[in-house]
Amino acid sequence: MRHHSLRSLLLLATLLMGCSSGVRVNVLEPARVNVGPAKRLVLVQAEGQSTVQSSIARELELQTRQIGYFAFTDQTYAGARVNVSGEKVELQGDQAVALKPGEIGLRIDVLGWDADLQRGQLVAMDANGKIGARRPSRRELYAATLILGVTAFNAEGKVLAQDEYSGRFETARAGFLLRTATEQLVDRMLQDLTPRHVSHFLKLDDGDEAQRAIIQVAEQGELEQAIRQFKGYTEQHPDNAAGWYNLAVLLDASGDYRQAMHHYSRAISLTSKDSYAEMRDACVRRQAMRLAMRE
Known part of the structure; x- marks a missing residue:
């Protein structure tokens, strides 16, 4: 991988945390529901009240x-039926x-x-939760409940999730109630499906004065150059644990x-520092996340 691609794909940045030296990387990790490498959501079937269906499709x-990770296609026009049997899905029609x-x-x-909109009153409170005015302001409040059942599956017909999303929603404008409800539930659904970049700080060992110049190169974003220098350093100092560790950190990044x-x-193998083992375990987890994204 070339220098410029490391910067663009891994979004490498540098950050000093107190007196610690290290590099920060953003790693793409699965959401609660692992969708693997998929980048498109397809609404295959929607059932229930048609106005709610239309609002859900618009929100998706x-x-x-807005999120920019998935593309979206509404394919309900095809009239397919999603038949779920255990952990498998079959499309019929x-x-x-x-x-x-x-x-x-x-x-x-x-x-x-809840299409029968319930009307109530909202009393304006101050910051302490008390009615501050002699004649507190009141306004009409409309409330309704929405419950959605969502089944997500991949191209191989494997069920990835079967979840229920529900909530009670309130607004002062009755005409915005359906939009408010579908907006919030679709947002929750997409949070469960959309992979996200998670920031990790990878701490370098700056205890060896002879290695600090190379560490500074890494912290300036010149990752490949620092890796080459640490490879040369470890060849010359094969028994230096910090050199091998710092090389590992940069390769990890x-x-x-x-x-x-x-x-x-x-x-x-050259030292008993707990921090080295902790960083290796974190690297194992990052590798597992990458493999999960490829499944």
Whole structure:
């Protein structure tokens, strides 16, 4: 991997934390529901009140565009039926369109929608939760409940999740109640599906004065140059645990987890520092996250 791609793909940044030296990387990790490498959501089937269905489809299109991770396609026009049997899904219907690799299918059922809007009153309170005025302001408040059942599955027909999303929603404008409800539930659903970048601080060992100049190179974002210098350093000082550890950290930051773990182990064999073992274990977890994203 070339220098420029390390910066763009890994979004490498540097950060000093107190007196600690190190590099910070953003690692893409699965959300609660692991969708693997899929980058497109396909609404295959929607059941229940039609106005709620339409609002859900609009919110999915809007929010996926805003988040920028998934593309979204509404394929309900094909009339496919999502038949769930255990952990498998079968698409039925003459016009059913099979999912392509990289697509996640959705079936969304409107299980409950309180269309009889309940009207109440909201009393304006001050910051301490008390009615501050002699004549407190009151305004009408509309409330309703929405319950959605969501089934997510991949192109191989494997069920990834079967979840229920529900909530009671309030607004002062009755015309915005459905939009408010679907907006919030779709947001929760997408949080469960959308992988996110998680920031990790990888601490370097700056105890050896002879290695600090190379560490500074790494902290300035010149990762490949620092890796080359640490490789040269460890060749000249094969019994220096910090050299092997720092080389492992930078390989870890570059995403070369296999080589990083090899060098972490080499460093651990030369010293008993707990922090070395902790960083190796964290590298193992980062590698597992990468593999999960590829499944």
